[in-house]
Amino acid sequence: MASILQVKNIETLYYDIIKALRGISLDIQEGTISVVLGANGAGKTTTLKTIMGLLEDQPDKGTIEFLGRRIDGMDAEDIVNLGIAMVPEGREVFPELTVMENLRMGAYTRKDRRGVQEDLDRVIRYFPILRERASQQAGYLSGGEQQMLAMGRALMTRPKLLMLDEPSLGLSPILVREIFEIIKTINREGTTILLVEQNAKMALSVAHFGYVLETGRIVLANTPQNLMEDEDVKEFYLGIKSEVSGKGYQRWRRKKRWR
Ligand code: ATP
Numbered sequence: 001m002a003s004i005l006q007v008k009n010i011e012t013l014y015y016d017i018i019k020a021l022r023g024i025s026l027d028i029q030e031g032t033i034s035v036v037l038g039a040n041g042a043g044k045t046t047t048l049k050t051i052m053g054l055l056e057d058q059p060d061k062g063t064i065e066f067l068g069r070r071i072d073g074m075d076a077e078d079i080v081n082l083g084i085a086m087v088p089e090g091r092e093v094f095p096e097l098t099v100m101e102n103l104r105m106g107a108y109t110r111k112d113r114r115g116v117q118e119d120l121d122r123v124i125r126y127f128p129i130l131r132e133r134a135s136q137q138a139g140y141l142s143g144g145e146q147q148m149l150a151m152g153r154a155l156m157t158r159p160k161l162l163m164l165d166e167p168s169l170g171l172s173p174i175l176v177r178e179i180f181e182i183i184k185t186i187n188r189e190g191t192t193i194l195l196v197e198q199n200a201k202m203a204l205s206v207a208h209f210g211y212v213l214e215t216g217r218i219v220l221a222n223t224p225q226n227l228m229e230d231e232d233v234k235e236f237y238l239g240i241k242s243e244v245s246g247k248g249y250q251r252w253r254r255k256k257r258w259r
Contacts, residue, residue: 003065004030004161004192005051005084010062010072012043012050020046021059022216026194028161028209033183033193035203035224037237038213044196045089047213048163051194052086053079066161081109083160089169091150095139099130102138102149106156115158123152126182144175151182161192168199180206200237204228212237 005028012021020043028034038044050058053076064072071079085106093102103123107116124131127148133141138149147167154162164183168176176199184206187193197203204210204224212220212233220227227233234240 001029001031003027004067005194006063006065007047007051008063008065010047010050010059010064012046012055012059020216021050023062024213024216024218025062026211026218028192028194030192031187031190032208033187033195033206034209034211035207036194036196036211036213037198037200037203037227037233038196039198039236041215042213043216044213045165046216048086048165048194048196051079051163052076052084054086077109080157080159083158084163085154085157085159085161086163087147087150087154087165087167089165091143091146093138093141093146093149093153095137097138098135099138099141099149100134102153103130103156106153110157116156119156119158123155126155126185127152143170144172144179147171147175147179148182151179151186155186155191159191161194162186163194163196165196166198167195168197168202176202200233 005026007024007026009023009025010021011019011023013019024047036044036047049055051064053071053074059072063070066082066084071082094105097105103120107119110116129145130148130152133145138146141149167179171179180202183193195203204227207224210222210224210227211218220230220233228238
């Protein structure tokens with residue numbers, strides 16, 4: 001397997017003083033699903049925004065390579081054209097536009113009409129509800145439908161790497177399962193996925209590799225199986241109380257730092 005995205009020691013500051021990322025490295029393999037777990041404020045969203053070129057003049061340190069090419073410092077639009085798309089936290093669909101207009105916005109720079117139609121068909125195959133809602137204003141969709149629309153819009157750029165920021169946020173357990181099934185299908189059909197999530201159980205159940213982010217640093221990087229056996233991951237991300245004593249105080253201290 002080859003790397004599709006290599007993030008090396010990136011540091012991102014807000015207002016030159018708030019160190020949101022303190023030297024993060026990720027090596028995302030082509031064709032896989034990778035997940036970054038972390039509590040509120042750990043730096044998950046900042047990681048994705050830094051990769052996507054959405055923060056001005058970022059990163060402050062480190063490098064980002066996509067398919068062997070440096071992308072740190074590039075404009076978001078150029079990064080999209082190279083093949084990365086991001087579904088932001090809270091979906092951010094255009095509420096006044098119809099569902100179909102939102103989907104077409106995803107492809108507005110593309111000239112290959114046939115390709116665009118193929119991708120539209122593909123999106124509708126993943127999310128049939130979007131065809132039913134095609135002429136409705138996106139602002140009136142339910143949270144789950146908006147998540148589907150935001151994913152559909154990102155797919156309309158035909159990304160090689162799809163990044164998703166907390167796709168499960170605010171959705172019912174049934175819808176979360178549905179969204180994750182579709183994420184697996186999108187991946188099986190050839191798109192590499194990088195996911196940031198607080199729903200560790202669901203994310204680890206679909207991922208091939210996982211990272212744990214704590215206050216701007218990667219503290220664990222391992223297979224989902226190994227992460228699920230890690231005492232801290234079990235306790236703080238999966239809600240499983242450990243029977244092993246002795247390490248308790250150390251874990252309690254880390255928990256205080258995480259929350
Ligand atoms: P959440 O799940 O709550 O979005 P997160 O893991 O995605 O959390 P980030 O949103 O990346 O975390 O935030 C990382 C750190 O950077 C936090 O300390 C946060 O307060 C800070 N931060 C994020 N956005 C900004 C901003 N626009 N200006 C200043 N500080 C920010």
